[in-house]
Amino acid sequence: MLGQDDDGCCPALLTAPMDEGQAVGLAKVFKALGDPVRLRLLSMIASRAGGEICVCDLTPAFDLSQPTISHHLKLLKQAGLIDSERRGTWVYYRLLPEMTDRLAAILADRPNAPESEARAHA
């Protein structure tokens, strides 16, 4: 979905000029992250112990209507950042770490970057 380069992994963002198609795919994911509400939703989902959280726990955390929250969750899901599963009455959302890992790799892979030690925490 993001557009693959030769090694079948990730489109190069910072090390080589990106073509239109790759840019469109990658922009979709970043656009999904470009809203404070969706960022907080993703944060609540990812940080939840157990790896998943019920929509019923997400909705009351915001000063927004339930359909609005549902809409944002849909966009995050379409971006490949989260997935959902219905269990009985409730729907649970969980992080898809493959996507965030991929974005991290794309952003860390730049010319002259320290080899495998580009993480700012270190």
Add this chain to the structure above:
Amino acid sequence: MLGQDDDGCCPALLTAPMDEGQAVGLAKVFKALGDPVRLRLLSMIASRAGGEICVCDLTPAFDLSQPTISHHLKLLKQAGLIDSERRGTWVYYRLLPEMTDRLAAILADRPNAPESEARAHA
């Protein structure tokens, strides 16, 4: 600008619920990345040998007007992703790797992530 946590480095996105202020700041940066044209501009700037590129080399690479390219460059600059310098007639843009490194660290730092080996390339 992104909102700092206790260690003075990065807001936690995936390991702890993010507060409103942090989310607003971080969303601004991701929103800047959420457009195919800006992504390609950033890619051309970052991948350029020498670390910088003239606007005069960027503009003709797109099927867009010069003011539109200028506008996108402004947004990338306001997001802290690039910086510019005028030298004579021409203006040169360069990547600010601190910001992309920061985003990479934020996205790589998730619960149960393999220690310092979260890069998808490996």
Add this chain to the structure above:
DNA sequence: TTTCTGTATCGATGTCTGTCTATGCAAGCT
């Protein structure tokens, strides 16, 4: 100074997006 070229800003316009209310659907309960 005048002119020319490269870049940024301004104002207008069409499209996209975040939000709402109203409604539909799914699942459990009585």
Add this chain to the structure above:
DNA sequence: AGCTTGCATAGACAGACATCGATACAGAAA
């Protein structure tokens, strides 16, 4: 069956955004 609750979808609307042409500004050259 009917009711109730949790979540998603549909349609509407205001504000934001990408794009354009026109114009202003900066620097070099004549």
